[in-house]
Amino acid sequence: MPHNDLLFIDIGIGECQVTKVLVDTGSSVNLIFQDMLDKMGIDLRNMRPSTRTLTGFNVASEKMIGTIRLPVYAGDVTRTVKFSVIRAKDPYNAILSTPWLHSIKAVPSTYHQCIKFPRKDGTILTIRGEQRAARVLLIATVKLQ
Numbered sequence: 001m002p003h004n005d006l007l008f009i010d011i012g013i014g015e016c017q018v019t020k021v022l023v024d025t026g027s028s029v030n031l032i033f034q035d036m037l038d039k040m041g042i043d044l045r046n047m048r049p050s051t052r053t054l055t056g057f058n059v060a061s062e063k064m065i066g067t068i069r070l071p072v073y074a075g076d077v078t079r080t081v082k083f084s085v086i087r088a089k090d091p092y093n094a095i096l097s098t099p100w101l102h103s104i105k106a107v108p109s110t111y112h113q114c115i116k117f118p119r120k121d122g123t124i125l126t127i128r129g130e131q132r133a134a135r136v137l138l139i140a141t142v143k144l145q
Helices: 034-040 098-103 131-144
Strands: 007-013 016-024 030-033 053-055 061-074 077-086 094-097 107-109 114-118 124-128
Touching: 007 114, 007 124, 016 034, 030 034, 034 077, 077 098, 094 098
Parallel strands: 016 094, 030 077
Antiparallel strands: 007 016, 007 061, 030 094, 053 061, 061 077, 107 114, 114 124
């Protein structure tokens, strides 16, 4: 079906399978929301405090509360990812950015709603996005604005 949808995937973060993770090729910062960390049972004492301000494409600013390193599992490829933690309300649970994509040598395609990357055994793994879920999240995002 024709679309201009964002790419949302389900992926392992920490000890949890996390849904509604936005793959953002235009972002240089991996984000995770404090609400998501609370739901995952992540101890925030492991978070390094930070008062940096992040600015999005719409020039809106959001203060970080800290950074935390968590393992991200994509098939048999695991990378420890530094996430910036914010308190904002969003219809998705985390954002994985260009540095994460580069670290696993991934090729994302919003058109094909997938990410492809090499596995340790040399085969190519595909993680498929959910186009219908992306539409629902896009509508929810518009309502929040």
